[in-house]
Each structure stands twice: as structure tokens, then as C-alpha cells.
Amino acid sequence: MTLRTSRRATLLGGLSLPFVSRLARAAGEPVRLGTLCPLTGAGGSYGPAMVKVAKTIVDEVNAAGGVLGRQILLTGEDDQTNPDAGVRAARKLIDVDKVDAVIGTWASSVTTAVAPLCWENKVMLFTVSGADSITQMPHKGFIIRTQPNTHLQGTRAGEYLAAHGSKKVFSLAAQTPFAVDGYKVLTEALKAHGADTVGQVIYDQAKTTFRTEIDEMLKAKPDSLYLNSYQPDLAVLLRELFRAGYEGKKFTYGYAANAKLLGSVPANVSDGLVAFAPSPDVGSPAYAKVKAILGGAEPDPYSCQVHDHVSLAVLAIAKAGAVSGQAIHDNVRGVGDPAGTKVTSAVEGLKLLAAGKAINYEGASGPCKFTPTGDISNCKFRFDVAEKGKMKLLEIS
Amino acid sequence: MIADFAQLLLNGLLAGTQLAVPAIGFTAIYAVLRFPNFAVASHATIGAYAGFVANVWFGLPAPAALLAAFLVAGVVGVVSDEIVLRRLRPAGALTVAIASVALTIVLENIVRFSFGNDLRGYDLPVLRDWHWPMPWGDTLRVGPQQLENAVAAGLAMAALFAFLAFTRTGKMMRAVADNPMLAGLKGINADVVARLASFVGMGLAGFGGMLIGLDTSIDPLTGFRVMLSVFAAAVVGGLGSIPGAVVGAFVIGIGEEMSVLVLDPTYRTAVGFVAILLVLSLRPRGLLGERAY
Numbered sequence: 001m002t003l004r005t006s007r008r009a010t011l012l013g014g015l016s017l018p019f020v021s022r023l024a025r026a027a028g029e030p031v032r033l034g035t036l037c038p039l040t041g042a043g044g045s046y047g048p049a050m051v052k053v054a055k056t057i058v059d060e061v062n063a064a065g066g067v068l069g070r071q072i073l074l075t076g077e078d079d080q081t082n083p084d085a086g087v088r089a090a091r092k093l094i095d096v097d098k099v100d101a102v103i104g105t106w107a108s109s110v111t112t113a114v115a116p117l118c119w120e121n122k123v124m125l126f127t128v129s130g131a132d133s134i135t136q137m138p139h140k141g142f143i144i145r146t147q148p149n150t151h152l153q154g155t156r157a158g159e160y161l162a163a164h165g166s167k168k169v170f171s172l173a174a175q176t177p178f179a180v181d182g183y184k185v186l187t188e189a190l191k192a193h194g195a196d197t198v199g200q201v202i203y204d205q206a207k208t209t210f211r212t213e214i215d216e217m218l219k220a221k222p223d224s225l226y227l228n229s230y231q232p233d234l235a236v237l238l239r240e241l242f243r244a245g246y247e248g249k250k251f252t253y254g255y256a257a258n259a260k261l262l263g264s265v266p267a268n269v270s271d272g273l274v275a276f277a278p279s280p281d282v283g284s285p286a287y288a289k290v291k292a293i294l295g296g297a298e299p300d301p302y303s304c305q306v307h308d309h310v311s312l313a314v315l316a317i318a319k320a321g322a323v324s325g326q327a328i329h330d331n332v333r334g335v336g337d338p339a340g341t342k343v344t345s346a347v348e349g350l351k352l353l354a355a356g357k358a359i360n361y362e363g364a365s366g367p368c369k370f371t372p373t374g375d376i377s378n379c380k381f382r383f384d385v386a387e388k389g390k391m392k393l394l395e396i397s
Numbered sequence: 398m399i400a401d402f403a404q405l406l407l408n409g410l411l412a413g414t415q416l417a418v419p420a421i422g423f424t425a426i427y428a429v430l431r432f433p434n435f436a437v438a439s440h441a442t443i444g445a446y447a448g449f450v451a452n453v454w455f456g457l458p459a460p461a462a463l464l465a466a467f468l469v470a471g472v473v474g475v476v477s478d479e480i481v482l483r484r485l486r487p488a489g490a491l492t493v494a495i496a497s498v499a500l501t502i503v504l505e506n507i508v509r510f511s512f513g514n515d516l517r518g519y520d521l522p523v524l525r526d527w528h529w530p531m532p533w534g535d536t537l538r539v540g541p542q543q544l545e546n547a548v549a550a551g552l553a554m555a556a557l558f559a560f561l562a563f564t565r566t567g568k569m570m571r572a573v574a575d576n577p578m579l580a581g582l583k584g585i586n587a588d589v590v591a592r593l594a595s596f597v598g599m600g601l602a603g604f605g606g607m608l609i610g611l612d613t614s615i616d617p618l619t620g621f622r623v624m625l626s627v628f629a630a631a632v633v634g635g636l637g638s639i640p641g642a643v644v645g646a647f648v649i650g651i652g653e654e655m656s657v658l659v660l661d662p663t664y665r666t667a668v669g670f671v672a673i674l675l676v677l678s679l680r681p682r683g684l685l686g687e688r689a690y
Contacts, residue, residue: 175663202663207622209613211408212657212665215401215538235516236613243526243540264516264614269523 030073031066031323033058033313034099036089036114037306041081043106049294050104050306051076056293057310057346064347067318075099081106083113090114094121100317100325101126103309106302108134111143118142124328126309128302132178135373141329143374144312146305146365148278148381150178151185153253156381157276158189161224161251166190170222171200172213172237174229182228198222205233214244224249231261242269250274257386267389279382279396280304286311286344286364301365308363311346315361318353335361336369400535405654411543413650414550415608419623420630420642421557422601428574428637429594432490436477436497437602437627439504441620444470444603445610446508453520462519463549463607470603471596477504478595501621509617516614546608553604554643557597561639570594574637626653629669633676635683644684648672 035054037047058074066072075097077089086105093099094117101124105111108131115134118125119142127134130147137143148156161169169190173179179202187197199220201213210233217225225241225248227234234256241250254277262270280287280301290299290307313328315335320327335349340358343349349359361368366379384391419441426434447469452462481500485493521542528536561567572580573590581587605627606620630649634641653668660667676683 202661204663204666207665209412212405212654213662215404215408216657216662232516232614232616235518239518239523239613242523243542244538245525245528260515264518266518266523 028070030071031068031314031317032073032075032097032099033101033103033310034093034097035074035076035103035306036079036086036093036110037076037104038081038106038110039078041079041107043081046106046300046302047078047104049300049303050106053290053293053299053303053307054103054310057307057314061314061346061350064350067314067350068321068323070323072314079105079107079110079114081110083107083109086110087113087117090117094118094123099123100323101309101313101328103313104302104306105129112137115139115143118325121325122329123325124313124332126306126313128305132181135375139374141372141374142325144309144332144370145374146308146368146376146379147301148379149375150182152375152377152379153276153278153381154182154185155189157226157251158186158195159193160276160381160383161226161249162190162193162195164249166224166249167195168198168220168222169195169224169226170198170217170220171226171228172210172217173200173202173226174205174233175202176228179228186226197226203233205230210237210240211244214240214246218244218246222248224251227252227256229253229256231256231258235261235264238265238269238273251276253277254382254384257384257391259391262386262389262391267386270386270389273386274383274394275386275391276381276383279380280364281362281366281380282396284344284362284364286362289345290364299364304364308361308365308368311349311361311363312368314346315349315353315359318350333370335359336367399533400531401658403531403533403535404537405657406651407537407539409651409654410647411539411547411650412654413647414547415605415612416623416626416630416650417605417643417646418550418553418608419602419605419620419627420634420646421554421639422598422605423627424631424634424637424639424642425557425570425601426594426598427631428639429570430486430493430591432486432493432497433628433631433636434482434497434598435494435624435628436474436482436501436504437599438620438624439501439508440470440474440599440602441606441609441623441627442505442508442615442617443473443606443620444600445606445615445619446512447603448607448610449517449519449615453517456520459519459521459545459611460549463604466603466607467553467600470606471600473504474595474599474602475592478592483591505617505621512617514617516616518614519611521611540612542612546612550605550608553601557601557639560597566593570597625666625669626650629672632673633684635685638683638685641683641685648684 035051037050039047058072062071079086103126105127108129111127111129119139125143127145128147132149171183183200201216203213250273252275254275257275290304316328316331319331337358337360340360342360352359369377371377380396382396383394385394423437444466448462448466451457451465482493485496524541526538526540530536569585626649630645631642633648634645653665656668
């Protein structure tokens with residue numbers, strides 16, 4: 001009898017073991033996040049740093065006890081800066097690894113390709129891609145982008161010009177899909193501050209000389225020029241502006257006014273050119289942390305943005321009290337509550353959330369406040385001026 | 398309005414002189430070898446880079462660098478013609494023309510592989526334009542570099558015309574262009590003349606490529622960008638006619654600039670296409686016909 005009871009007990013105990021362990025695992029089931037950064041291809045120089053930052057933040061959160069008492073499991077895939085490879089990798093992350101958020105897609109083409117997979121599966125997508133079209137997709141709120149779109153950039157350009165005394169701005173724009181829209185946005189921003197545009201010439205980049213375009217511009221007698229150009233055509237334009245004796249202000253994008261440009265034209269031709277680019281918030285402790293993670297070098301904007309992607313995802317889960325893509329979707333804006341206590345790291349925010357307090361997350365890339373379509377509503381820009389053939393920082397604002 | 402017109406006319410004339418040099422090269426090759434050699438584009442680029450090496454790496458002044466551009470592009474022209482195009486000539490003009498497109502892509506990428514995709518500028522000061530007061534109260538704007546380029550182009554063209562008119566070799570070239578069979582009967586070696594045509598034609602393309610680069614910057618696409626205008630100039634003037642190429646270059650140069658009076662500058666490139674279309678439908682032999690000289 002004793003023996004039989006013991007047998008039954010053993011049997012029951014034995015059978016129940018898997019259930020016990022499954023119950024135990026549910027509490028310990030990790031929170032699954034995935035990075036989809038370009039480790040190879042055109043973006044290959046950025047991906048490794050982005051992944052490193054994401055891993056470090058996850059490790060920190062795990063070391064501090066995880067989120068909702070669960071550890072975070074970060075899975076990384078390489079999108080190869082290629083939409084095909086990106087879609088395959090995203091499928092694996094979503095179907096096999098069961099991630100709740102895909103973090104860090106870089107190329108706009110990749111983001112565009114993987115976005116439908118994400119929103120159909122209710123997986124949150126955090127991206128650093130800049131194309132306006134991305135947030136115009138029917139993504140039902142499952143895309144968050146930390147890179148300013150061209151609309152925001154144009155607005156800030158207009159505001160800066162107006163604030164620095166420009167009254168009559170002429171635009172010389174390369175023939176691109178956003179030349180016309182860019183001009184419209186610039187005009188609106190200038191008008192809002194008492195200045196205006198006086199004309200635009202859209203030029204064909206394939207031309208080797210722009211004398212005629214410059215003549216057109218001179219006729220409008222502007223005090224400032226908005227050069228919506230790429231680096232090769234900007235080099236030609238700057239020479240011709242110098243030759244024509246144009247003495248007004250020159251304003252352009254940071255990606256056009258790079259070191260290559262300054263190397264290809266004499267210093268007296270490039271001097272005075274003001275360039276602007278989205279900037280991480282270099283004064284933020286979060287920026288300092290990203291810098292430390294990457295070994296002390298000035299971090300690129302994408303690494304800073306990935307720091308914020310991971311932090312936002314973790315904080316949104318903590319605020320929701322639930323682990324799912326939908327939970328992140330519903331709470332990602334709630335962790336940036338302006339009335340809450342300002343935090344700059346996930347660990348800091350998790351503590352306050354656990355104590356039932358409201359938080360206002362501001363990250364390495366900027367304030368991290370999002371419009372209903374998933375764009376950032378504001379971010380810092382850096383303004384540099386060319387002096388003696390080198391770029392010198394004017395301001396970050 | 399007068400001021401606009403005068404300035405655009407001047408811009409067009411200067412653009413035309415620059416365009417004329419590679420257009421002559423293109424048409425000279427057509428006159429002798431009877432196929433449109435689109436590799437002129439990459440040879441213009443090669444000339445521009447040869448001039449860059451001479452000017453920036455070896456510190457030679459611009460005129461010497463222009464000579465280097467002519468020689469290097471000419472030699473590359475002969476070599477690539479020997480290796481690639483000559484074997485295909487029996488297959489017909491269309492085959493060689495297509496092969497020349499392939500050749501130009503290969504050569505352009507060799508340049509890209511060797512020098513990278515970056516923009517490069519010559520080691521020359523960028524000078525302010527001169528402003529000439531005009532009777533109607535405005536000023537005409539012209540760059541010193543543009544004038545120098547126009548002079549250099551003029552000298553190159555004068556040298557070519559003298560070569561064709563007064564030297565024995567030049568006359569040989571004209572003879573082959575005029576009537577290859579008769580020239581052969583007279584004992585003129587067609588192979589030698591073919592190589593000479595490649596050398597002079599591609600040399601001029603290289604010279605023109607460097608002229609364009611002097612006024613702007615160079616990159617591996619320098620030649621490709623002007624190819625349409627060069628081709629249009631040659632077709633307008635009459636393929637194979639050297640004076641025709643000069644006339645055609647002025648028509649295209651002035652036409653592209655003047656188009657701004659009625660069109661947005663964005664559509665300037667269309668002028669070349671429209672010119673080709675008009676000439677081929679109204680006067681297929683071109684303004685001056687096909688006579689080589």
C-alpha cells in the first residue's frame with residue numbers, strides 16, 4: 001500500500017514536472033527584441049556600432065533585474081543594406097524568434113520592405129531611415145522613426161535663416177523628388193518668421209556648368225541662398241558663385257558639405273558656407289554613455305538613435321505592464337510624458353515606473369517626442385560654417 | 398531683355414567652343430572609320446584625368462597638362478581601338494557602335510577604379526568674373542577661365558585644320574574619308590590612317606574633356622555627361638563633317654543657353670534631343686552635309 005501510494009505520487013510528481021517547469025518559465029520567459037541593422041553593404045560601416053550599443057543597453061537592463069521581472073533576449077540579424085535580405089531576416093526575427101520589436105533598420109529601402117511584415121504581425125518597428133514616404137505608409141502606428149524627415153529639416157532650415165537675418169532667400173535645388181516640396185516647406189517656415197523666398201531654380205545635376213542658373217538667381221537679388229544640392233553639384237555651384245561675385249549667405253545640407261567637398265574646392269570658394277545636419281543631443285548623459293560604449297569616439301547619429309530605440313521599447317513594456325508589440329505601440333509615446341520626471345536611460349526610467357511615477361524619456365538622439373504618424377516632432381540640428389577649408393561648429397540647437 | 402539675350406548668347410558661344418573640340422574628334426573618327434564611336438565619352442574623361450595627373454601630381458601648368466590630356470587620350474584611343482573595335486569592324490557599323498558603348502563603360506570604370514568616385518579639381522586659382530559695361534546699361538559677365546578655354550579650343554581647332562589642309566598625312570586622312578577605295582588604289586594604307594584618326598579623334602576628345610574640367614571639376618562621369626551634346630553637335634553639323642561639327646557645336650551651345658529664355662533650366666538637356674530629332678527629320682545629312690572637310 002505504502003509502496004503503491006509512493007508509486008502514484010512519484011508518477012504524478014513526474015508527470016507534473018513539465019507543467020511546473022512551464023509555469024516557472026512563463027514568469028522567466030524573456031522579453032524578445034531584435035536588431036535589424038546593416039552589418040554589410042552600403043550601411044555596413046554603421047551597423048556594428050548600432051548593434052553594440054543595443055546589446056550594452058540590454059545587458060544593463062538585465063543586470064538591473066530586467067523588465068517586469070523578466071530578462072531581455074536580444075537577437076540580431078543582418079539586413080545587408082538590401083531589401084531582399086532584410087525581409088528574410090525580418091521573417092526570421094518575427095516568425096522564429098518571436099520578437100516584439102524590430103530595431104534599427106537603416107536604409108529607407110529596407111525599412112519600406114520590412115515595415116508591412118511588422119505592422120501585419122503587430123511588431124513595433126524602430127527605424128533611422130529618413131525618407132518621407134516611410135511614415136506615410138498605412139502602418140497603423142507600428143513605425144517609430146528617430147531620424148528627422150525632409151519636412152522637419154526644411155522647416156528648421158527656414159527658421160535658422162530667418163533668425164540669422166535672411167529676408168530674401170533663393171533656392172537652387174538639384175532635380176530630386178523633394179526639390180519642389182522642400183521649397184514649399186522652406187517658404188512656409190520663412191514666411192512664419194517675416195522672411196520669404198524669392199524664387200527657385202531646379203537644375204539638372206548632369207550639367208557641368210550652371211552659369212545660366214546662376215544668372216537667373218542673380219536677377220532675383222537674394223540675400224541668402226538655399227543650396228538643396230549633393231556634393232558634386234555643390235562643388236561646381238560654389239565655384240561659379242565665387243566667380244559671379246555672389247557675396248550673400250550660402251546655406252546647405254551637411255551631407256553635401258562634407259570633407260570631400262572642402263577638399264575639392266579652394267578655401268576662399270567654400271568659406272562662409274553654412275551647413276546643417278540633424279545632431280544627437282551632445283549635452284545629454286545618454287550621448288556620453290553611447291560615446292563611452294563606442295570607446296570614446298564621437299558616435300554617429302544612428303548609434304545614438306538605437307540607444308533610444310531600445311530604451312523606448314523597454315520603457316514602453318514596463319509602462320504597459322505587458323509584453324507585446326501592441327503594448328509597445330500603445331505606450332511608446334507615454335514614456336515621454338512632459339509632466340513626468342526627466343530620465344535619460346532605461347534603467348533610471350524602469351525604477352521610476354516601478355514606483356508608479358510618470359517619466360519623460362529624453363535620449364541620446366534628442367527629445368524623442370513623436371507625431372501621430374511616428375515621426376519625431378523635433379530634434380537638435382548642428383550648424384557648421386566653412387572657414388579656411390575646414391568645418392567649424394557654430395551652434396547646436 | 399537685351400541684356401539677358403546678350404549674356405545668354407555669350408554663354409552659348411563660349412559653351413560652343415568648348416563643345417566643338419570633342420565634337421570634332423567624334424566626327425573625325427566617323428569620317429574615316431564610318432561608325433559613331435561613343436567611347437569618345439570615356440576618352441574625354443581619360444583626358445581630363447591625364448591632365449589632372451600632369452597638373453596636380455607633376456605640377457605642370459595648364460597648357461602642358463592639356464597637351465598631356467591630348468596625348469594620353471589619343472594613345473588610349475589607338476590601343477582600345479586595336480584591341481576591341483578593330484576586330485569587330487567587319488561585322489558592320491552598328492556592331493562597332495554598340496561595342497564602343499560597352500568600351501566606354503569599361504574605360505570609365507577603370508578610371509573609377511584607379512581614381513575613385515570623388516570629385517577632383519585642377520590646381521588652379523578660381524578667379525572672379527570680369528564684368529564689361531555695355532551700351533544698354535548692363536554688364537556682360539565672363540570668366541577668365543572661360544576665355545582661356547575658348548582660346549585653347551580655338552588653337553586646337555586651328556592646328557587641326559592646318560594639319561588636314563597642309564600636311565601630307567592630313568591629306569591622306571581626307572582622302573580616305575572622301576573615298577576609301579580610291580585612296581586604297583592610290584596606295585594609301587588604310588590601317589595607318591585608321592589609327593591616325595583614332596589618335597587624333599580621341600586626343601581631341603581628351604583635350605575637350607580637360608577643358609570642361611578646367612571650368613568645373615572632374616569625376617569619372619565627366620565625359621558621359623557631355624556625350625549627348627557632343628553627339629547632337631556632330632549630327633546637327635552633319636556626321637563626318639569637321640566644319641559641320643564646329644557649326645553644330647555652336648548651334649547646340651547657343652541653343653541650350655537660349656532655351657532658358659522660354660524654358661525652365663531643368664529642361665535644357667532636352668535641347669540636344671530636340672536638335673537631333675529636327676535635323677534627322679528635316680535634313681538627315683546635317684547642316685553642312687557629310688563632306689569631311
